[in-house]
Amino acid sequence: MRTVNVRASREYNVLIGKDAVTALGSETAKLCPAALKALIVSETNVAPLYLDKVRNSLEEAGLNVIDYVFEAGEQNKNINEIAGMWNRMAEAGFTRTDLVIGLGGGVTTDMAGFAASTFLRGINVIQIPTSLLAMVDASVGGKTGIDIPKGKNQVGAFWQPLLVVEDISFLKTLPDEVFTEGMGEVIKHAFIMDTELFDKLQNAGGNIRDDEDLLEEIVYMNVADKARVVNEDENDNGLRQTLNFGHTAGHVIERDSGYTKPHGICVAKGMGIIIDACVRAGTLDENEAKKMKDLLKLYKLPTEDEITPEQIVSGAMNDKKKRGDTLSVILVNKIGKAEIRKMTAEEFLKFLSV
Ligand SMILES: NC(=O)c1ccc[n+]([C@@H]2O[C@H](COP(=O)([O-])OP(=O)(O)OC[C@H]3O[C@@H](n4cnc5c(N)ncnc54)[C@H](O)[C@@H]3O)[C@@H](O)[C@H]2O)c1
Ligand SMILES: [Zn+2]
Secondary structure (H helix, E strand, C coil): CEEEEEECCCEEEEEEECCHHHHHHHHHHHHCCCCCEEEEEEECCCHHHHHHHHHHHHHHCCCEEEEEEECCCHHHCCHHHHHHHHHHHHHCCCCCCCEEEEEECHHHHHHHHHHHHHHHHCCEEEEEECCHHHHHHHCCCCEEEEEECCEEEEEEEECCCCEEEEEHHHHHHCCHHHHHHHHHHHHHHHHHHCHHHHHHHHHCCCCCCCCHHHHHHHHHHHHHHHHHHHHHCCCCCCHHHHHHCCHHHHHHHHHHCCCCCCHHHHHHHHHHHHHHHHHHHCCCCHHHHHHHHHHHHHCCCCCCCCCCHHHHHHHHHCCCCCECCEEEEEEEEECCEEEEEEEEHHHHHHHHHC
16 A cells, blocks of 8 residues: 655545545545544545445444435535535534545546534544545645536635545546546646656557556556645645646637546547647747646547637636636646646747747
8 A cells, every 4th residue: 555645734545546435434534533524535436346345444443424425426416415415424423523425437526525514513534435536636735626617626625634645546537538537637737747757658659557566556646746736835836737738728718528538538638739839939949848748648638629729718717726817828848847837828828829
């Protein structure tokens, strides 16, 4: 088992390994000895596979366990489900020392975290991510939230977990296309901050799924990268913004599709678009750019989209990530090195169109 220690406003561990979930009960008892009850939040795809395993581990540690299982899918990442979780805990007499367990992909961990952050003004949450994306990104760093009709993740809170348990064997049941989506964020980490990860992915030749040891190592490297960023800039005022590489254009593509195109796919397209723009603007060497796009293709991710620069800019100006009249655009100057550049709408349009 590997451990990444996150030192944000709260310090906690991310445990990564095959069968990591077997450590859940004993770790929980150690970390919150006063807890008597736990609510497992999960969804209809994941619960039949793993809920009993998680429940058993918690019950062995003496906890009284209840669950809340919602219909899988981003369309259910909303306030009604959160209210369902609050009511379930209230009816079961939860107190401030009890806890929430998020068991699922990023939709689940975002919602479980948000329900925990608001119930009784905040109770502990332990995250058990089951998708690649949730392991390398969503469950680490304390961003929680839900969607509203006006947009994704528009309501939420920063709420760091008490512990994150990443059981690599859970990835075996992840559908191939969902795994590929998660690779978008993995490759993003390689591009913005991790040349060693880049080389490892390149050497693996496009398949990291069948070798569990390699997969564990790659998940570990990604969690360590994310933790490094969060430790330095928990509240997203500086360095953490580099994690948005590819996301400015990606979000617009995602929104324009009515959220039918998966996030990781849109981010890959967004990265491809920015990589091309960086080359044209002279901030990225052509060979580096080719290596980057080849890596995306190696992992079956797209690097292009028919969206126009005008559409990207007008969409981005409506996005929550704009600050004042400028956008923080993330560039990569060479593999492993990102730069945050403030641009006005006009400058961004020129950057994309040159
Ligand atoms: N908080 C953050 O920092 C952060 C960062 C990135 C993304 N997110 C959020 O994460 C969400 C996307 O995450 P996601 O891609 O994991 O979506 P998801 O939770 O919808 O999971 C994707 C699909 O995989 C299925 N699944 C998950 N684990 C499985 C397993 N082990 N076996 C079989 N099926 C499994 C799910 O049921 C679902 O159908 C978005 O809502 C996004 O906003 C949050
Ligand atoms: Zn993302």
